[in-house]
Amino acid sequence: MDFLTPVLEGFGVALQPMNLLFCLIGVTLGMFVGVLPGLGPAASIAILLPVTYTLDETAAIIMLAGIFYGALYGGTITAILLRLPGEASSAVTALDGYAMARNGRAGTALGVAAISSFVGGTVAIVALTFVAPVVAGFALDFGPPEFAALALLGILMVATLGTGSALKSIVAAALGLLLASIGQDPIDGTGRLNFGSDQLFDGIPFVIVAMGLFGVGEILYNLESVRKARGRLPEVGRVYPSKKDLRASSGAMGRGSVVGFVFGVLPGGGAVMSSMVSYAMEKRVSRTPKLFGRGAIQGVAGPETASNAAASSSMIPLLSLGIPANASMAVIFGALLLQGITPGPLLVEDRPDLFWGVVNSMYLGNILLVLMCLPLIGVFVRIVRIPVAVLGPVALIITLVGVYTVRMSVFDMFLIIGLGVIGYLMKKTGFEPAPLVLAFILGGILESAFRRSMRIFDGQLTGFFTHPIAATLLVAMAVLVAFTMLKAFRAARAGKAADDVPEEDRTTRV
Known part of the structure; x- marks a missing residue:
């Protein structure tokens, strides 16, 4: 009963008219963002950070969370109808979703995707309801050594488990740690790396970093790489799947829920990786793997369930540890800090209204999404045909005005443009901004916890191994590094073996 009381009170918070309104605004904005290729939820949340200053903290986080998981719904629609994924995780769904649309089953694909998204999101929220308080209670025993080890493990996981180059992710994370060290020393308060600038004495505000790299950087990149939807829109037809389709996809939904929940918790995992793992799993367990890529309904149900469960x-x-698992969570983490709220194990006890209000709003948000997404398909397709050359400059102006309103500082505008150029160059050269932003967030936690630990251990690193939890995390870190190095070594050997094959043998094989 003690557990149910705050949960039920959280539903009361989520159902308050203002919070319900911002939940609706968030999921609606998220769907619109999802259908726009390239922008993504992290960039959209970053652009809207200045707006959260004027909102109640619970309403603000409910809205930002709605944008995050709402974008996953929206990205699926254009991925299926136009083979134009509006969100990165929807690229996997496009493989079989678009094939189903070409085979005259666009409506079925959209219906299965919507139901799968709802199932994955709801299953994960139920698990979140029971798991998060337990994790938070367990984390109450964490001290500086445990948080230092956890933060370092999080940075390494983000850098090594991503979908891109591990080396480039590590370099980006190192740059994030460098940016995090600008400003006041967290222990003695002395200034460092501020180049004598008063504006940098307190460091670079997170809102500037997030809006610059995700907002301005993404806008500049998309303005250069404009993609237009081609071809006719396929007939949607019946959007409600038959009983046969639901039976065929039910197993994929169940497996996708588990995969998505697990990968969503891991730093660096998230919707993209979970959808890829789910697709590979469905293809492996299928009795007809040759149908994948040609319109297999499991190829839509599995990835969609997994991506929304991960979200x-x-x-x-x-919320339980104060460790963001992906780029969008890092921006929401920053929004909480801007509201004067520190995410972590004490949040459940100190602010149960916020914690359970946000969690329970996700139940309502999933219901709103499944009711809204299919009727609005026609609107979304028209939106995706709006030229990026029109949307980009408008979004850029909104971003610059928003960042100016935070501190009324012209210096911040120049700073965000500089970070935007860095974000653009990173995208152009194959570096992802997400590891940088996550390392920027975790860098402050890591430094403060590590230096406090060194004081506790009198400067002896071996002191970490006297704490069982910290030692376990460090061992996990060593295993992760060894796995990454082994994977890179095998890839290098495979490449070398391919290079050693004589040219005439290659020609013969072809």
């Missing part, structure tokens, strides 16, 4: 479960490390 919900990524709230666990954020």
